[in-house]
Amino acid sequence: MPSEGASARIGSKAMEGGRKRRSWRSASFPLLLLSLALELVLPVAQARSLRFVTLLYRHGDRSPVKAYPRDPYQESAWPQGFGQLSQIYIRSTDFDRTLMSAEANLAGLYPPEGWQVFNPNISWQPIPVHTVPDSAEHLLKFPLSPCPRYEQLQNETRQTAEYVNKTIQYMGFLEMVANKTGIQDVSLESVWSVYDTLFCEKTHKKHLPDWVTLNVMTQLKQLKDFSFEFLFGIHKRVEKARLQGGVLLSQIRKNLTLAANASTPRHFKMLMYSAHDTTLVALQMALDVYSGRQPPYASCHIFELYQEDDGNFSVEMFFRNESGKEPYPVQLPGCAQRCPLLNFLQLTEPVIPQDWKQECQIASTIKDTELIVVLAVCGSILFLLIILLLTVLFRSKSKPPGYRHVSNEGEEQP
The missing domain is CATH 3.40.50.1240 (Phosphoglycerate mutase-like)
Incomplete structure (x- = not known):
């Protein structure tokens, strides 16, 4: 919705252009020829437009x-x-x-x-x-x-x-x-x-x-x-x-x-x-x-x-x-x-x-989240290592001793 003021400004610009053209017409003949030659060579200026x-x-x-x-x-x-x-x-x-x-x-x-x-x-x-x-x-x-x-x-x-x-x-x-x-x-x-x-x-x-x-x-x-x-x-x-x-x-x-x-x-x-x-x-x-x-x-x-x-x-x-x-x-x-x-x-x-969703995040929250993730991963790894160690120890203690020959009492010796 162009404002009436904008229309007036455009009209004023057109009137100004009209005054310039009239001044060219009143110029001396050599200047007029030069002006026409320039118009043929140079692109015509555009009026300001909305x-x-x-x-x-x-x-x-x-x-x-x-x-x-x-x-x-x-x-x-x-x-x-x-x-x-x-x-x-x-x-x-x-x-x-x-x-x-x-x-x-x-x-x-x-x-x-x-x-x-x-x-x-x-x-x-x-x-x-x-x-x-x-x-x-x-x-x-x-x-x-x-x-x-x-x-x-x-x-x-x-x-x-x-x-x-x-x-x-x-x-x-x-x-x-x-x-x-x-x-x-x-x-x-x-x-x-x-x-x-x-x-x-x-x-x-x-x-x-x-x-x-x-x-x-x-x-x-x-x-x-x-x-x-x-x-x-x-x-x-x-x-x-x-x-x-x-x-x-x-x-x-x-x-x-x-x-x-x-x-x-x-x-x-x-x-x-x-x-x-x-x-x-x-x-x-x-x-x-x-x-x-x-x-x-x-x-x-x-x-x-x-x-x-x-x-x-x-x-x-x-x-x-x-x-x-x-x-x-x-x-x-x-x-x-x-x-x-x-x-x-x-x-x-x-x-x-530049990235509204990213800018809406709280920096400290992002860092805290990253820290929590790292700690959770490290904790999980440590937990697995402990489980593995306990498993090895348990199996080591529960294993039966190796077989050995035991002579029977009362058996005659040759």
């Missing part, structure tokens, strides 16, 4: 994912059930809200025209949305698991000064929330669900309990934003990115590289991912461009691949988080907004996992 777009967006408005124990609005209060879209419902995660958002976006992007119109009363045409079962989703649903090293990093994050201080700062508030909601264990990591439920209820004009004041909602939102930081940052962000958002970024890099490869047959012009707020945060953390605030419904991170006048490729990123405003530019640290593709690949390389 070659490929890949984007990731969060699903639209929905009902809460779940209710807290004392919530007056349990699942029966929502006609569509928990976690469903309430207004508008391409790879997508296997959730109704993301699948329906993908379908709704496609309906807006590709209204039927001409032969595509199968019913004049229905301005829609079917377009497939691909997904995989939730249990097999290893690209769009974060945090990815199982990953022992990531869990170890999270345990280390819980020991950081920032996490400990935040826990102390909000201890009384968390206890109050636990008491009001009936949730037994409310922590910095779990309190997001309370905010999410109350936000959905407020959005749908439901009356909130008296304890849910503006100040309470503000503090809950701050803690929800902190929970995203906890998941993908605070401590060893780059290594966390390799185990989380870097997995999706790796696939996006492959998509961009394939689109820039002229030998790639019939490559897609656009690739869309319909997913979640955690998906967006994981990706933006990997890119080191996360703003620190939860992406709102339908927010969208856009990658645009351009072929420049000289034939080289560049990548531009945009983020749209308000429906009434144009997407704003997102600049990769260390590169210009119009980032050469090779630079983009080099700068993002540190967060790309």
